[in-house]
Amino acid sequence: MESGGKTFRTLTAPSGPVEFRERKSKFLGVAYPVDSTEQAREQVAALWQEFPDATHICYAYRIGSDLPEIRMNDDGEPSHSAGAPIFGQIESFDLMDVLVCVIRYYGGTKLGVGGLIQAYRDAARRCLEHGRIVTRIPKAVLSLGFTYADLDAVLRIIDQNRFNVVRREMALSCRIDLEVPVEETERVRNAFGPVPGVTINDKG
Known part of the structure; x- marks a missing residue:
């Protein structure tokens, strides 16, 4: 899920299982980067396939940042005894787009x-x-449309600002796609103001 325009912390790869024992009960902690509730549900289902004889598989997730989707599941344990403390660690590590089981x-x-x-x-x-935790910067793709006559001016602005080009089509009608931090999209639009023939569309 798109985590707004803010930077956020998440996992770069799955973590675990990490084993922990308490009075003969065995606990296995696993965590995954996820970008949708559907992906989170599928991962929990996959764990039941992998550990079919487990007594409980409890979990929590937080997906997105502006209006995050949050779920805590006790899977039959006493209310708030499992999902909530798991979610508390997601908060403690300040993570988004993550599922912890x-x-x-x-x-x-x-x-x-x-x-x-x-x-x-x-x-x-x-x-x-x-886990391997990283700070992510949400990106957007802006598509520049212009005529070949404006090509030199457009390339000059791209070079001066070191914009990241991810796609280009050069013909009589040209198109260049730039990947930029979401929070900088307005600055990028303003940078091409001196070339009035440039159209800019947000591709998400």
């Missing part, structure tokens, strides 16, 4: 609500500590 194998000893909260929190934390 904790797989539990019951060991025969009840942990109580307080013990469950601590165990799920610790499993999520250990997993994220092993």
